[in-house]
Amino acid sequence: MNKIILALDKIKEEIDDTIEVELSKKQTFAGVNTLKIKALKDTDLEIIYEEDEIKYDIYVELLPKINVNIYEQKQKGSYKLSYHYNLNELSKANIYKVNDAKKIKESITINLNGKEAKASFLLKTISKNEEKYDIMVYHKASQTESCIITNGVNIKKGKLEFNVSGFVPKGIKECIVNQNNRIINLTDEVSQIRPNLFIDENNVIANHSAHIGKCNENEMFYLMSRGITAKNAENLIVKGFLTSGLEYYKQLMEKIINKYWN
């Protein structure tokens, strides 16, 4: 597993020859560092963000036919990040994000540039403050696939905003565009999901869903009908929701969950 630890003005790398990493300090007008990662071979990469106020532009490029698993965790800090994933022909990126931060604003652009490029994206976040995620997926070649799953739970003063957009222009055929967005809101704050599909081509499979609410009443009834108290039923549902789909980060997420739900 390659590892990059990002702090305010420095990075720590533990990488092999499967990736190249380049850090450019504060080159943009806004004084934001730029990190460029190029995947040369099939690999796994973990990016850990330190407890800082971190602003970065991050570019990730996958060469043709390269498969990469990217794992990211952010805990305790405030983060303002802009991601640009560029996937070439027949490449595949599986992106897993686990967030437990003070505050987050992320802009994520996924460009599926080459034929049969595939991106899957799974976000799990526990929001205690404002968090905003703008995710844009551009299908720029035929037979490309995207699957975006955003899952968040609001606690304390948590307030989530998911804006997820998939784009398929005319002539880009046989694409699969899926997105599934869900927020369990355990606060009185208002959250938003905008699940957009901008598709100008008929030969496409596309699905999108958005759900914001408390814990599902039927699920609560089922658990409580086995003698589980309402509080414990809610804890089980939230834990299940936040850990489902995670393997590498399952234990980390369980540890985070235990901080808030006993």
Added chain:
Amino acid sequence: MDSLKIENLTVTVNNKIILKDFNLEIKSGEIHAIMGPNGTGKSTLTKVIMGDPTYKIKKGKIFLNNQDITKMPVDQRARLGIFLGMQLPYEIEGVSNADFLRTALRSKDENFKLYSFIKELDQKVKDLKMNPDMIHRGINEGFSGGERKKNEILQMHILKPKIVLLDEIDSGLDVDSLKIVGNSVMDYYKEKKPAILLVTHYQRLLDYIKPDFVHVMDCGHIVKSGDASLVKEIEKFGYDKIKKSSETKLEETKINE
């Protein structure tokens, strides 16, 4: 001796009367089968006994061992020993069956023995011919209809209820699974002598679970009760004849809540 008594129960959902002046008493060691056409309130009855907040009780009371449980929350009823095997058991992502059952047992008894639980769980999984992996999978996640029903019966064995409500536990089961589920319910009955109330449309389940009492429901209440021979009568003549012989009729009254 445990008893569940339902007195003059009238229940509505979305302002429509589903149960009307419903009366029934079931006791330990008794098996009651409720039959009847679709939409007559059979499933509603089981959910109302369990305490599903979707349904509004307009009138009447439910007693468990003379304790009024009409307004008692679902989880408390369950801890007192009521169990509902559901017609459509819900799927809950990410919550494993094992965690779920462990939490349920701990809710009843904080000092429950983990080793005994694991041992019993393994045995019951074998008895029910379930895939052992299912225990570690999310609750009913990716389960077939039959597997879900077996999972309900597995939960019954582990939680050891005094009052067992089974809502169409036979639907979605193939003939072999029906036999396994039917025999498993009877094994539990022989061992614990609970009161059982089962809702079914078909005689085939009653080949394995022999009822002491059979009730036919229509328009929100019981229109005829009898012994197991009533099942044969239903098979032979259908519900219409039984309904006609009853003078009861429920007006589908809209009421203001």
